[in-house]
Amino acid sequence: MxxxxxxxxxxxxxxxxxxxxxxxxxxxxxxxxxxxxxxxxxxxxxxxxxxxxxxxxxxxYHDFMETKDSRPAIALCRAEACQARGVEAVAAAALAACADRVRLETVYCLGLCSVGPAARVGDTLYARLDAVNIRNLVSTL
Ligand code: FES
Structure with a gap:
């Protein structure tokens, strides 16, 4: 045993x-x-x-992984309201800033639709993201 x-x-x-x-x-x-x-x-x-x-x-479920990936993750909302508020430009800025150092995940609605684009890192939510503050966020991870 x-x-x-x-x-x-x-x-x-x-x-x-x-x-x-x-x-x-x-x-x-x-x-x-x-x-x-x-x-x-x-x-x-x-x-x-x-x-x-x-x-x-x-x-x-995207929250579950079969292999460990210890990079920090940013879950970026790409649902309709955040799309309308420019999340694709935020995603492009995030990808350019993080290279492979940070894992960029897609989620669909974090409940912050009126203040999007929105993202979640761990249990912390971020709103009103733009290219500048997403780069700042990536640099802190
Ligand atoms: S659509 Fe992005 S938070 Fe709801």
Missing amino acids: TAPDDLDEIITAYLGREGPLLPLLHAVQARFGCITPESQIRIAAALNLSQAEVYGVVSF
């Missing part, structure tokens, strides 16, 4: 809860920075789900 590791502890913490898959996956993603195929197999077995069900959830 192998000693329990962090993954076993996380799985155990969510067993018996109603609808455990999503919160468990969020906990694994937060702890390890990714949800590897091996982890998915163990999660599926523990929750009595098929591997396809777990993989389907992991691959559907």
Whole structure:
């Protein structure tokens, strides 16, 4: 018998809860920075789900990654209101400023439509972005 590791502890913490898959996956993603195929197999077995069900959830949501990417991420809203407020110019400025140092992700609406373009870094929201302040934001990461 192998000693329990962090993954076993996380799985155990969510067993018996109603609808455990999503919160468990969020906990694994937060702890390890990714949800590897091996982890998915163990999660599926523990929750009595098929591997396809777990993989389907992991691959559907952009918050989950199968391999670790430790670069800081900027989640830039590219939905309609932010499109109308010039997010594509902000995205181009961000890409030019960050090269490969920062991961630029696309999300669809952060609830800041009237003050877009908007972005999220971790739990912090940014509004009224333009080419200048997105470059400043990238330089702080
Ligand atoms: S459309 Fe960008 S925050 Fe809502």
